[in-house]
Amino acid sequence: MKIPVALSIAGVDPSGGAGIFADIKVFSILGVYGTGVITSITSQNTYELNQIKYLDRKFFKKQLYTLLKDIKPDSVKIGMIANADLIDTVRQSFIEYSIKKIVLDTVMISKQGRIIGSKKLVKKIVSELLPLADIITPNIPEASFISGINIKNKVDILKAAEIICAKGAKNVLIKGGHLEGFWSLDFFFDGNKMRVFKNKRIKTKNTHGSGCVLSSAISSFMAKGFSPEVSVKKAIRFVNISIKNSLDIGRGFGPVNVLSVHR
Numbered sequence: 001m002k003i004p005v006a007l008s009i010a011g012v013d014p015s016g017g018a019g020i021f022a023d024i025k026v027f028s029i030l031g032v033y034g035t036g037v038i039t040s041i042t043s044q045n046t047y048e049l050n051q052i053k054y055l056d057r058k059f060f061k062k063q064l065y066t067l068l069k070d071i072k073p074d075s076v077k078i079g080m081i082a083n084a085d086l087i088d089t090v091r092q093s094f095i096e097y098s099i100k101k102i103v104l105d106t107v108m109i110s111k112q113g114r115i116i117g118s119k120k121l122v123k124k125i126v127s128e129l130l131p132l133a134d135i136i137t138p139n140i141p142e143a144s145f146i147s148g149i150n151i152k153n154k155v156d157i158l159k160a161a162e163i164i165c166a167k168g169a170k171n172v173l174i175k176g177g178h179l180e181g182f183w184s185l186d187f188f189f190d191g192n193k194m195r196v197f198k199n200k201r202i203k204t205k206n207t208h209g210s211g212c213v214l215s216s217a218i219s220s221f222m223a224k225g226f227s228p229e230v231s232v233k234k235a236i237r238f239v240n241i242s243i244k245n246s247l248d249i250g251r252g253f254g255p256v257n258v259l260s261v262h263r
Helices: 019-029 057-068 085-096 119-132 140-147 154-166 210-223 228-244
Strands: 005-012 033-044 049-054 075-078 102-104 172-175 183-189 194-200
Touching: 005 019, 005 210, 019 033, 019 210, 033 057, 057 085, 075 210, 085 119, 102 119, 102 210, 119 140, 140 154, 140 172, 154 172, 154 183, 154 194, 172 210, 183 228, 194 228, 210 228
Parallel strands: 005 033, 005 075, 075 102
Antiparallel strands: 033 049, 172 183, 183 194
């Protein structure tokens, strides 16, 4: 029996709401066989993140190459890479094994607008991984940093998307969660045209892992053969249902409920 295979390269969130644990759940729910290579291990729960342990390059490379020489994924989702030493390894392995359908969701800027890691790390992600990506999924602060545009409106979003594509990305999904208003807007740009996905904003504090779930859902649909645009459309619907049925788990920001979605 054949089944599409997806790979998540990401960190570990012990609460299960985000990172590689969330990605594997999404892959399974959407009928894709999930594999994973760990970049970091966090100490966190639903209300605090108090430590991150980064895996050294040698062991990370061992994980990645051992997997790829046996199982070639149909798509890859790249999540948290906060150690610049790992980026060269990822890039080289993708070239050597001709890895395609890459979803780049590396967190670069926090919700508060702070750079995660260093400017050097972010620039290396942009220069080394962005050109390999079939789609990148930045939030507005990340899109602003990558493009150099201070995004204030939809016109700015289009300009930023054009610049990001010019840097090598084939498609861009700029997540509009930072925008205020009744509607939740996400902006997909394929290098030629912009498509806006418009959904009613759901009022809940339990949105932990929504970004990870979105990118792993996109990766799942791409592994199954859908185009980036169709994959984004399906993934946004998946995430909206997950948020609508989000869970009151823990004392902080609960996770979105991917188990509520029927494929």
